[in-house]
Amino acid sequence: xxxxxxxxxxxxxxxxxxxxxxxxxxxxxxxxxxxxxxxxxxxxxxxxxxxxxxxxxxxxxxxxxxxxxxxxxxxxxxxxxxxxxxxxxxxxxxxxxxxxxxxxxxxxxxxxxxxxxxxxxxxxxxxxxxxxxxxxxxxxxxxxxxxxxxxxxxxxxxxxxxxxxxxxxxxxxxxxxxxxxxxxxxxxxxxxxxxxxxxxxxxxxxxxxxxxxxxxxxxxxxxxxxxxxxxxxxxxxxxxxxxxxxxxxxxxxxxxxxxxxxxxxxxxxxxxxxxxxxxxxxxxxxxxxxxxxxxxxxxxxxxxxxxxxxxxxxxxxxxxxxxxxxxxxxxxxxxxxxxxxxxxxxxxxxxxxxxxx
Ligand SMILES: *Cc1c(COP(=O)(O)O)cnc(C)c1O
Numbered sequence: 094x095x096x097x098x099x100x101x102x103x104x105x106x107x108x109x110x111x112x113x114x115x116x117x118x119x120x121x122x123x124x125x126x127x128x129x130x131x132x133x134x135x136x137x138x139x140x141x142x143x144x145x146x147x148x149x150x151x152x153x154x155x156x157x158x159x160x161x162x163x164x165x166x167x168x169x170x171x172x173x174x175x176x177x178x179x180x181x182x183x184x185x186x187x188x189x190x191x192x193x194x195x196x197x198x199x200x201x202x203x204x205x206x207x208x209x210x211x212x213x214x215x216x217x218x219x220x221x222x223x224x225x226x227x228x229x230x231x232x233x234x235x236x237x238x239x240x241x242x243x244x245x246x247x248x249x250x251x252x253x254x255x256x257x258x259x260x261x262x263x264x265x266x267x268x269x270x271x272x273x274x275x276x277x278x279x280x281x282x283x284x285x286x287x288x289x290x291x292x293x294x295x296x297x298x299x300x301x302x303x304x305x306x307x308x309x310x311x312x313x314x315x316x317x318x319x320x321x322x323x324x325x326x327x328x329x330x331x332x333x334x335x336x337x338x339x340x341x342x343x344x345x346x347x348x349x350x351x352x353x354x355x356x357x358x359x360x361x362x363x364x365x366x367x368x369x370x371x372x373x374x375x376x377x378x379x380x381x382x383x384x385x386x387x388x389x390x391x392x393x394x395x396x397x398x399x400x401x402x403x404x405x406x407x408x409x410x411x412x413x414x415x416x417x418x419x420x421x422x423x424x425x426x427x428x429x430x431x432x433x434x435x436x437x438x439x440x441x442x443x444x445x446x447x448x449x450x
Contacts, residue, residue, distance in 0.1 A: 164187075
């Protein structure tokens, strides 16, 4: 590690020894990373067995999701190569990160999003950061196909997770978990959409073990939404549907890599229903004080589901769940599920009476 953790220099500078960068690589950074690993106070203690549950809360990255880790690398390498424009397909968070980091590097950002299926906060971000934002009459998989065709032919850098530098940057989350715990956890659970993140974590954990920093690697637990679970069924889903829009993907770009990560790590891939996802999404906010977006809750919903089935047995083990994005990304969903606020006149007496004091 090339510099101290304080003041935090961003993931490229801090983990430069582990990343394909040199002194000639510009650091296009918003000081992403160094996110908290938060112990669970409610869900963990309620699980059967003796599990120690932690949340890696990626919602506090500069654009509100883990996508910043990969994007700082992708855009820095694009800047090093002299690129002028970037392009991505996105369910929302990739476009927010691509737009922010491209703007910072003085590049044009072009984003293709599936019309009607991007959460409001994410759309607001892409537009505000100044991306050329194009809503496509199709789903994420259609958008990605178009981006691949266009970036093949024109001088625009593809910054979807097919971009290898995105994967390098995203490995840093696994490094941080190991740095915080002093060892790799026994299990690491993630929501799986395009399957880049589960792959990157696995690669990161293996890097740390190969360098002798950690002794073990975790078993990787991947959870997809039941209506968009191609890795679970083994077949692409042509019309993926789920409230967890960040993982509404029917044909993951990192399919083979993710399957390999799960196999090598002796992990599992399972589906959780929208009902399960939303129940845990609400519970995380109301019982843990952590507001994440619906897709993020899939990791915790999955752990709760397999724990109830006896997957962990009586083992005392550390389980880390990545909470991939911030709850404010999808305010419509939050408000539609929550109770309406109560109403009162501007009088102390009325409010005190309401509260039953
Ligand atoms: C991108 C994203 C995911 C899915 O990650 P993949 O690498 O596509 O599997 C999950 N949650 C959130 C909030 C995301 O932005």
